[in-house]
Each structure stands twice: as structure tokens, then as C-alpha cells.
Amino acid sequence: MKVFFIGILLFCINSFASAQTESEIVxxxxxxxxxxxxxxxxxxxxxxxxxxxxxxxxAAKGEFDPSISYTNNQKTFNGTNYFYYNNAELKIPIPIGMDIKAGVEDNGGNYITREVTIGKTSYIGAEVAVLKGLLIDKRRAAIQQAKILNSQSVQERNAMVNDLLLDAALRYWQWYGAYAQKKLYERFLDVAKNRLHLIVIAYQQGDKALADTIEANAQVLNYQLLLGESIIKFNKASFELTDFLWDENAMPYFLPGHFIPDTTALQDYIVPLSLDDLMNQAVPNHPEIKQYEFKLDALEVERKLKWQSFLPALNLKANLLNKGYNALYNVADAAFLENNYKFGIDFKVPLFLRTARGEYRKTQIKIQQTNLSLASKKWQIQNKINSYYVQNQLYAAQFQQVAALINSFEILFRNELLKFNNGESSLFLINSRESKLLETRQKMIDLQTKLVVSKFQTEWAAGLLF
Structure with missing residues (x-):
């Protein structure tokens, strides 16, 4: 019976021996x-x-692209050439509220309109806004707002990446924590197995009681159970980490089973944070704050454009005319300039300015709303930073306390081992001390993970991860 019992114990020792696996890669x-x-x-x-x-x-700059147009209109009826009009024009918009035009015409017929010159003519001229549209118009406003939108999109990208990297960091350090717990249980399980092996030998020699072998075996079984649970958690953490693994071809891939986290890198991230530095960087540079600032810049452009609606529209148009297709022929002659031109004025002013007042006031309200949202967002970010910073500091303090506690439990455990070897203690007390030490080391791993995670959360709140 004694031999049979010893065989059962030895089987328990070896039943959970780890199989040889592929070499681990950090x-x-x-x-x-x-x-x-x-x-x-x-x-x-x-x-x-x-x-x-x-x-x-x-696309916005396309509004200032030069354009070429050509129109042809003619009529012949019962053998009579009523009219024909041919007009080719080059138009070059200038970003100062001016359009330059040049064209050639070839007109004729028996019933041509009297204001059109018969034959081949050419012209070069300009149309300029003198009041409304002189400083800014829809085309220039569109370019300015497109540039602001580009800057705003950069900040939107930074905010998205900031959120993405926080989620990714949380997954990695949870994976690290699960791996560290698994390795901790493996180490304690190896110690418990070795202890059980030695106690079994001592029992065979009559130096230990049967109760000691049962006590040692119970500890082994307990650690095996804890190790099994930690393996499940580690596998789950590995699969969750896989959500963030994509190759250059935008294809997801699974985390190889022999990949392990870098256990030496943890110390690089357990560093104290400076609240003043975080605040100084977050307030002017946080991507969510910058988005509001760029939105205000775009609204300022809109406000300037709406202000133009209060001004009368006064556009001057002047063309230099010439015979033939050379618009600049003989242009140096003063008499020619006096006798070959076309000039016009367009003037328009609303009498009540209700549209201008309404649109301008709407833009002012948008600016006020955005300023209020910006102030609220700044306060929210500052509160987030403070909250995560305080949490990080508390974890750091607890980390130091648990480190001291581990040191105390290790001393007590070693002392209990010494007493046990001298026959002054029991295996029950050894297991109790060891379980307490294991529990404290578990807390240490949890705190390490929480400390690193809180650091990334604080930097995320400050908008620094991207």
C-alpha cells in the first residue's frame, strides 16, 4: 500500500511536465x-x-485655373446669311479679386446686332471688384478654408491614432500581465514539485509523516489549477492582442504561439510623470483642442466673407479693342487708346441688408458656440489628465508598498523554511507562507500592469501618444 501511494504521488509530480516547445521569441x-x-x-x-x-x-485652387471658351452662333434662311458670331476667349482669374480676359471675334451677316463689330476683332481687358470681393471672395475663402481643413484633418488623424495607440497599449500590457502571471505560477509549481519529491523521499526513509506528503501534493495540485487558469487568461490576452496585428498588405495575422512579451521593457515605462509638463504640452498641442482652434480659423474666414455682404458690389470692366487678331497692335499710340475701348460698371447694393445681417450674425453665433465648446474641451482634458495622474501616483505608491511587503514575506518564508529543516515548523506553515508570498507577487504583477497602463492613459489624456 505504501509503495502504491508513493507511485501515485510521483505520477502527480510528472503528470503536468511541460512539453518541449518552439523557441520563444520576444x-x-x-x-x-x-x-x-x-x-x-x-x-x-x-x-x-x-x-x-x-x-x-x-480642388479649391481649381477655381483660379485659366479657362478657354468658344461660342459659335449663326443663321442662314432662304439663302440669306442673317448672322454669324464666333468668339474665342481666354480667362485668367487672379487671386486679388480680378479676372483678366483676352479674346478674338469674327462676326458678320446681313442682320447682325448693331452693337457687335463686324469682321475680325480682338480684345484684352480686366474685370475687378472694387468694393465687395476686393479683400476676399468665395474663391479665396474656399482655398483658405481648404487649407485649414487640411490642418484640421491632420489633428483628427492624430486624435484617432492617439485613441488607437491607447487601446493597443492596453492590450499589450494586459498580455504582458497574463504572461507574467503564468510564469509566476510555473516557477512556484516547479518549487512545489521539487519539495514534494524531497518529502516523498523523506517519507520513504521514515523521516516525514504521510500527512506531509498529502500537504505537499495538495500545494502542487493547487498551483497546477492556478497555472491552468493563467494559461487560459494568457491565451485570451493573446487573441485580443491579435486584433491589432496587421501586415503591410492590410491583412490581419495571428500572433505566433512562441511570441512572448518583453519582460525587461517594463522598467522603461515605470517612470514618474510630471503634471506640469503634461499640462504644458496638452493645452497648446492636444489634437482635440487643435481641431477646435482650426474650426475657429475656418469660421473667421467665413466671418470675413460674410462681412463683404455689407459692402456694395462695384465691379469695373474695361477692354482694349483692336482690329484683327492682334489685340496689342499699335497700342502705344495714345489716340488709339482713346478711341478703342469698351468700359462698364456694375453696381448693386441691398437696401435693408437683412440677408447680410442675418448671415453675419449666424457666423458670430457659431464662433461663440465653438469658443464655449473649446473652453469645455480644455477643462475636460485637464480633468482627465489630473484624474489619470492621481491614479498613476497612487499605483506608484502602492507599488513601493507591495515591493516592501514582498521583501518581508520572503524573509518570513525563508525563516519558516529554516525552522522546518530544523524540525521546528510544519509543512502547513511553509505552504501558508508560500501562498501569501505568491499572492503578494500576484499583486505586484497586477500593480505593475496597472501602473504602466495608467501612465499610457495619462499620456493619452494629454494627447501625446500619436
């Missing part, structure tokens, strides 16, 4: 986070939004 946090920034669909989509805004600038 998957560093920097490598992981750079891959997320470069290949994740959210990051790519954010970059495409910036490219789209850049194309918006190109």
Missing part, C-alpha cells in the same frame, strides 16, 4: 506599436483622410 512593445501605427486599418484610414483634405486644396 515581441517588443516598440516593434508592436510601430506596426500598429503603420499597418492598422484605423491608422491607414486616418492617413487617407489627410490625403483627401489635401486633394480638397487642389
Amino acid at each position: 515581441f517588443s512593445f516598440n516593434e508592436y506599436i510601430q506596426g500598429v501605427k503603420k499597418n492598422h486599418p484605423v491608422a491607414r484610414s486616418a492617413n487617407l483622410s489627410v490625403e483627401s483634405a489635401q486633394e480638397g486644396i487642389v
